[in-house]
Amino acid sequence: MTHSMSRRVVLLTGASSGIGEATARELAARGDALVLAARREDRLRALARRLDPSESRVIAVPCDVADPAAREALVRSALDHFGQIDVLVNNAGVGLGGGAWWENPDWPRVLHVNLEAVMALTALVLPGMLARGRGHIVNVASVAGQVATEGAYSASKFGVRGFSHALRRELWSSGVNVSVVSPGFVRTGMTARSRLPMPGPEVVARAIAGVLERPRREVTVPRLYRLAALAELVPALSDPLIAHGYSARRRRR
Template identity: 85%
Template sequence: MSRSAVLLTGASSGIGEAATYELSARGYALVLAARREDRLRRLARELDPSGSRVIVVPCDVADPAAREALVRAALEHFGQIDVLVNNAGVGLGGGAWWKDPDWPRVLHVNLEAAMALTALVLPPMVERGQGHIVNVASVAGQVATEGVYSASKFGVRGFSFALRRELWGSGVAVSVVSPGFVRTEMTAGSRLNKLGLPMPGPEVVAQAIAGVLARPRREVTVPRLYRLAALAEALPALSDPLIARGYSARRR
């Protein structure tokens, strides 16, 4: 089994927590990063009581100094970072984004932090001719639905696809995993709960992350049904009124 070292952000809950279990079961060494240290330590004790294969680094990825400390701790313990999974993400929880003064944080966490962490880990990967960047985007990055959140996830996808081309032939792979509506803390209060959409657990996304590590691909959308959603942006005459109707109802 592989002992490649994976740096995983947003590891304390939802997709990140599920990915922690999935990747650990497949033999990867893990650097778990998130703000909630207590949850990270619980996971680490459960998966690796020795503390040799799974380490915890509390980190707010929106903080540049914290990002540098995270990468430094990973390198000090494992010697190198073989895989970076940019999974940390936040939303605004509904309502008009322009009324929320904290909206820039969505861009800082979802997009800027992913780019900055990639810039920190990438040079040694390119030098070795081996590595993998996995960015967790969203179907909201394929179909524009929620203002700033969609902007951040469209950005993650655009960054990833461009980076993949920039690194072509370098030995460093770049993949995007785009989840549809899955059951996590972030989606618990979403208005989309009322639409009757398929809502599997985060394990399906964790399996997709592990899958692209085993067989690198440009993008994987899960659940598969959501692959059809991307067609909506090609048919704005149908999608614009449908999506806008939901927002109009919410403004009343």
């Protein structure tokens, strides 16, 4: 066990690329100890070595968060190495890559990775946080969890937000904080085919680091997307606009 009580221990999922990789870099630069989890072992271990060649402050644990046994092994590895988990950042997420969700047999995996794993990992780390009277759960949702855009993905992200807001109330006065970070379009592997102008994942990484320093209920980034969430309050406006987008995509296929 190499835990230093002056150093915050962060368990970060989906760490091998995109928002997760940017967050790992941001938190490592701030001095946090990191447990990095993702499926792509080569990328994950290479990132951990770049951030901490000694492999004492940053460790890589290959993990498919949709696998219950892998989740348990991940938490056990973090505790064996550092002794405790101060922060859980549930960032791992998948999408279907376009097309009708009901025509894609992989749609249940979106719910397993994006929602079930968030709840399951939270359940694994919460007892230790509650026993110490401190901790922080940060769940990465999406603007698609504020504005319904695609059946399976939006269902999972609406679920993440609902779970997070309920959990925050369930843990009121416990010393354990719960925050949601909801990104709009940012430049990652999931958005590689989009032609929209968008910032890099660093904007989300900074938002995650920000809520750890100053806990907040929910942060939407980039800020422009806060306006998109308001459109959902006026279905007569949002329904035709979003439906038109789907029709245009179907015509291009």
